Each structure stands twice: as structure tokens, then as C-alpha cells.
Amino acid sequence: MKLSSLNRSFAKAWLVGGYAFLYLPIVALVLYSFNDSPLPNVWRGFTLKWYAALANDNEILSGLWLSLRVAFFTACGSVVLGTLAAVTLVKYRRFRGRTVFSGMVNAPLVMPEVVVGLSLLLMLVSMQRAIGVPERGMLTIWLGHLLLGMAYATVVVQARLQDLNPQLEEAAMDLGAKPLQVFLLVTLPMIVQSLGSAWLLTFTISLDDVVLSAFLSGPGSTTMPLVIFSRARLGLNPSVNAVATIIVGIVAIGVLVASYLIARAERRRQQELSAAARGG
16 A cells, blocks of 8 residues: 555656646746846846837737738648548548658658758748749748648547548448438538647747748748747847737637637537437
8 A cells, every 4th residue: 555655746746846847837937937037047027018019019019910820721731622632531441652652741740840841941942933923921831831730630630530430431331321411411510529629739840930930931021930030049038928928828828719619519419329328
């Protein structure tokens, strides 16, 4: 019993230490965004002046707005393309070029972002010289983030599709449903949680990406991470802590809302399954 109690205490200590390592820096960042001192490690009192200063910082606000737009469209596009790729890989086990297709989908996950960014830059520059478009800006940043986000979304959705019971889809087809109807009415409701998870994951990945954005951005299209990274060379002021706190709040609210909606949908699905079982 003593050994078992010691093991449990050791496991709890590791758990607490892990959470502290992950979240204490975020807590410190939030606290120092209200610090009256311009020095990042000296507490001199509570103030909101850095949030007021942030309201007049056009560079970081425009970078934040650009990052949010790019992240939103990246998440939406990644979920759509990732779902199509996942359905292809799971539902169609054999087709010509499947190995190549799977490798191309998963390549951005294992390839260094520097290589991906440089490759995209060379391709886009060649296209611009040949046909005049696209110019480097929000569109090119979005294309780069979409390439990376699609790979992550494919992995998340594919894992969920592999766990589905194929008999449900087969029963729907036996009852006369067409393949598109089966996907929209049977498969899609069962994978909606993974779609939400993929959306949040790709949104976060796009929001804090630096490497691809550095290669693909152009004049007047600097994302928030690039602004912060450029300022870090000269020393950060607490207004950066303020914008980081706002980002933490946005992401936290998004995760809480998504978790609530996903949990409610899962409870509703379980209730419908239980009602169907009782009716059967």
C-alpha cells in the first residue's frame, strides 16, 4: 500500500509539474500585461496603459487583423480539403497513385517549414514572372498555411473515419440513399467533432506561424508573429504582452465554446442512439 501510495503521489507530482511548465509562462505573460513598469521582469503596480497604447499601435493591430483573417480562412479551407483527402484515403483503399497521394498529403508534416516556405516562394515568384500573379500578400500567406493545415486536418479526420462503423453507411445505402446522401446525412454528423478539432488545430497553427509567413509575406502584409519577432530583436515592450493576452483570451473562448458544442452534440447523438435501440 505504501508503495502504491508513493507511486500515485509521484504521478500527481509529475502531472502538476507538467501543467505548471506549460501554463505558468502564459499566466506570467497575462499578469505582466498589466504591469506599470516598462521592464518585463519588474513589477511596479497595476495598470491598463499598455492596452491603451495598443489601441494606437497601428502596426501590431493591422498584423493581428491580418493574422486572424488568414487563420480563419486557413482553418475553413484546411477542413474542407483535409476531409476530402481523408475520405479518399479511408473509403477508397485501392486506386492508382494512392501511395503517391498519401505521401504528398503527409509530406508537409515531416518536411521542415524552411524547405516548404522556400519551395513555395520560388514557385510563386516564377508564376508571377510568367503570368503576373499572384503578388506576395495575404493570398500567398494563405496558400502556404493552407498547405500545412490541410495535412494536419487530414490526419485528424482520417483517424475518426477509421473508427466509424461501416455498417451504418452500408445500411443507409441498402435503404436507397445515394453516396452523397450517405456522406451528408450519416458520415458527416458522426465526424463533426473531428472537424471541429481540426478547425481549431489549423486555426492555431496558422495564427502563430512565422516561417511560412516570413517567406510568403510582402509589403504591407506583415502578420502579427512577424511583427513581434521583428520587435524582439530590439527589445519587447509590454504592449506585446497585451496583444498576446488578447490572443490567449480569443483562443481560450473559442476552445471553451467548441468543447461545449461538441459535448452537447455527442450527448444528443448518444440519446438518439439509445432511443433507437429501445425502439428496436
